[in-house]
Amino acid sequence: MDTEHPEDTAEFRLSRSRAANERLHALIPGGAHTYAKGDDQYPEHLAPVISHGRGAHVWDIDGNRYLEYGSGLRSVSLGHAHPRVTEAVRREISRGSNFVRPSVVEVEAAERFLATVPTAEMVKFAKNGSDVTTAAVRLARAATGRPRVALCADHPFFSTDDWFIGTTPMSAGVPAATAGLTVTFPYGDLAATEELLTRYPDEIACLILEPAARTEPPPGYLAGLRHLADRYGCVLVFDEMITGFRWSEAGAQGLYGVVPDLSTFGKALGNGFAVSALAGRRALMERGGLRHSGDRVFLLSTTHGAETHSLAAAMAVQATYTEEGVTARLHALGERLAAGVRDAAARTGVGDHLLVRGRASNLVFATLDENRQPSQPYRTLFLRRLLAGGVLAPSFVVSSALGEADIDRTIEVVAQACAVYRKALDAADPTPWLAGRPVKPVFRRRA
Structure with a gap:
């Protein structure tokens, strides 16, 4: 053979x-x-x-x-083994990958990301998609004081954490009380989403969905979700794990012109190296920081979230996408x-x-x-x-x-x-x- x-x-x-x-x-x-x-x-x-x-x-x-x-x-x-990415990784590994204080690579990677995704104002890096989608949910709950999460039922995966896994057939180990705090809405149906928001008045912290998947969003759909989130006081979260870079360098939000409150990126961001990102409006993201007077939100704190070689990979990926089309x-x-x-x-x-x-x-x-x-x-x-x-x-x-x-x-x-x-x-x-x-x-x- x-x-x-x-x-x-x-x-x-x-x-x-x-x-x-x-x-x-x-x-x-x-x-x-x-x-x-x-x-x-x-x-x-x-x-x-x-x-x-x-x-x-x-x-x-x-x-x-x-x-x-x-x-x-x-x-x-x-x-x-893309040469530009592997060379960037090799260069940083030789300089050390993890320190007791932030590396200058962290700010360089943040600047590069926010230049690539200009609809976001702040960014925090982690290792995988579940890290950042769960951080987005926690942040939305803290900002709104509401317990429920509304996710799009037509999209296959959001997180390994209980708020999502409790909605799947593999829900063993997830307390029913936790699973009961997640509700679903259908993609493309603004009326059904509004009905959900009115069924749980002042309870839904966020709407989380992939902005596009197997089909293009219906005309006006994403803008309609933006309007509903504003009207009902919840946070709009775009999961851009897949759409990020594959739809445009700035994600689906850059392509369709609808800005979410928070968005999450991963997958293509590192070309196989472990890096993900939570990005969004400063007023929300800063709640996980030190420059505000409210209750602190434990947003993201990962030992390996800012390893220099993974951030170098992300910067090389973004440069390659933008320079080479x-x-x-x-x-x-x-x-x-x-x-x-x-x-x-x-x-x-x-x-x-x-x-x-x-x-x-x-x-x-x-x-x-x-x-x-x-x-x-x-x-x-x-x-x-x-x-x-x-x-x-x-x-x-x-x-x-x-x-x-x-x-x-x-x-x-x-x-x-x-x-x-x-x-x-x-x-x-x-x-x-x-x-x-x-x-x-x-x-x-x-x-």
């Missing part, structure tokens, strides 16, 4: 990865440090364990090379990929069953069965064929390291997968093509 481009799933085996997955499960709950990276998200015995990556490619420990999409759960948007490149690559996948699906007769959705810089795919219902078995079939063709793609989220030839190769593999998809649809049963259990959703009550 040509391990550079494995083609035949009958011969495609990941013996070393399979053994490594057993070791992972023996030592790490779930076999990974992020549930979305778990081997239950991949066809049985076909979950690669990665050796290394460069640019848009990764290699597994079995020696297979893949074109990778959704890199680092959307965090590695410039490609692996990365966001525009992500959109161009995504548009080429989406058009090619849709054409391949249509040519093989599965255009109504394999759907590409989302903004060009943030594409996902849906797999539908013969009744056009979402199907994990058909997703499993599709992922198996992609893997065998050398494409590792839990989504179609692009990185700027991809070239046009990479996109064309991906479309070729998708077309081959679609031909098998058509056979399974004709048989009204994908089981013969699965070779094991279907992939599973992340959020489920039972393992």
Whole structure:
């Protein structure tokens, strides 16, 4: 078998990865440090364990090379081992990474961030998205004196903390009283959101949502939320973990021109290095500082939140985006990929069953069965064929390291997968093509 481009799933085996997955499960709950990276998200015995990556490619420990999409759960948007980022990190590591007092790098990183996201007035850095979304919620509660959080029910993830996890099927360990303080509203429906605000008068501290996701916000929607937050006295929080940089360098708020009270950034901000940001209006953010006369808010205080190498990575990422037009490149690559996948699906007769959705810089795919219902078995079939063709793609989220030839190769593999998809649809049963259990959703009550 040509391990550079494995083609035949009958011969495609990941013996070393399979053994490594057993070791992972023996030592790490779930076999990974992020549930979305778990081997239950991949066809049985076909979950690669990665050796290394460069640019848009990764290699597994079995020696297979893949074109990778959704890199680092959307965090590695410039490609692996990007030279400008790694050089900035290497330079700072040689100077020490963590001190008993702030480093000058902290103020430089803050200045760079606020120049990139000019709708914010202050910023505080942390390590992951949950740190900063939870800080935003705490700050909103402190500022308003209200207990409830309203989050958008149509967006999949906000935090590992109880205020969000209590709303999911994996709510074990979250007190009912805590979960009961979180309420939900539907995306795009201002009337429903206002009804929620009137149902809980003077109780909702904040509205938190991704400003955009699989669809563009309806005309006037974000401005309407801004109006509702002002009218009902709650804090408007944009979770820009994904939209930050992928929609524009200044996030969705920069693209759509609606300014939230608070916003949170991460993922693409560090190109794989651990850094996130809470940003927002000075009057709110300063409540977590020392220059006010009210009660102090324990906003963010993380030992590793300002490690110099991660902040250096963030500054290098921002400079690369603004100087090289990365966001525009992500959109161009995504548009080429989406058009090619849709054409391949249509040519093989599965255009109504394999759907590409989302903004060009943030594409996902849906797999539908013969009744056009979402199907994990058909997703499993599709992922198996992609893997065998050398494409590792839990989504179609692009990185700027991809070239046009990479996109064309991906479309070729998708077309081959679609031909098998058509056979399974004709048989009204994908089981013969699965070779094991279907992939599973992340959020489920039972393992």
